[in-house]
Amino acid sequence: MSKTSRTSITMPATAKKDSIIEIRAIAQHDMESGFRYTEGGKLIPRDIIRTFTCTYNNIEVFKADFYSGIGANPLIIFTTVAVESGTLQFKWIGDDGYEAVNQARITVS
Amino acid sequence: MNKMTHQHRRHWFKQVQGLGLLAIGFCVNPLAAFAKKEDANEAIKKIVGGATVRTGKVTLTIPPLVENGNLVVLKVSVDSPMSANDYVKAIHVIAEGNPLPNIFTAYLTPRSGTANITTRVRLADSQTVWAVAQLSNGSFWQGSAETLVTLSACTEMV
Secondary structure: OOOOOOOHHHHHHHHEOEEEEEEEEEEEEOEEEOOOOOOOOOOOOEEEEEEEEEEOOEEEEEEEEEEOOOOOEEEEEEEOOOOEEEEEEEEEEEEEEEEEEEEEEEEOO | HHHHHHHHHHHHHHHHHHHHHHHHHHHHHHHOOOOOHHHHHHHHHHHHHOOOOOOEEEEEEOOOOEEEEEEEEEEEEEOOOEEEOEEEEEEEEEEEOOOOOEEEEEEEHHHHHOEEEEEEOOOOEEEEEEEEEOOOOOOOEEEEEEEEEEOOOOOOOO
């Protein structure tokens, strides 16, 4: 079963060449830690996003591995150098076939 | 006389033991899996291998007092020029009081520009959180921050 959810990217649409831009990426996800119990005492299985990658014109510029210590609706803020105009693609991959992709365009002058 | 008190004490001990087990069954069960400092050290050792970890360069920012451990804003930055031959390869964040000490690992490139990462983490207990950075020359640096957590994450029932 494959799952997906809403994601959101916040970053500037335009930037000066070689300037550093800040990117905020958030995905809607419960990040069930696998350490919680139901009232009946049953362990709730782990269901989290495992990896996040950011590619800039198909070149990987940032990657992160998430564990159960990341809070629900994981937000990650990182930076990259605006080298050229193009597309940034963001991809989240998680348990139970979870996959979400988002894109943002940037114009570099 | 001596034997009597001995038996009495044994009986009392049995009762107390029973109570203790009951208490464990009721509230400590989910807590039993919490990592300790050794687990965190083990996790760090796994990351660095045999290399020595020096203190410095890494700044970890978390609020000193956290009301709710479910969402804690954590910021980690590493002092680095982020040039093609001197940059931060990876940043690992380890919480010594969480059931699983690893929180996240970020992989950076010279194209990151800066080594600043902000995210929101879960903290199960008042504890020290560690950040270990691996530089492109193979050296490891660490920084830490202490925090007090009043409401723990991941122990609540659903």
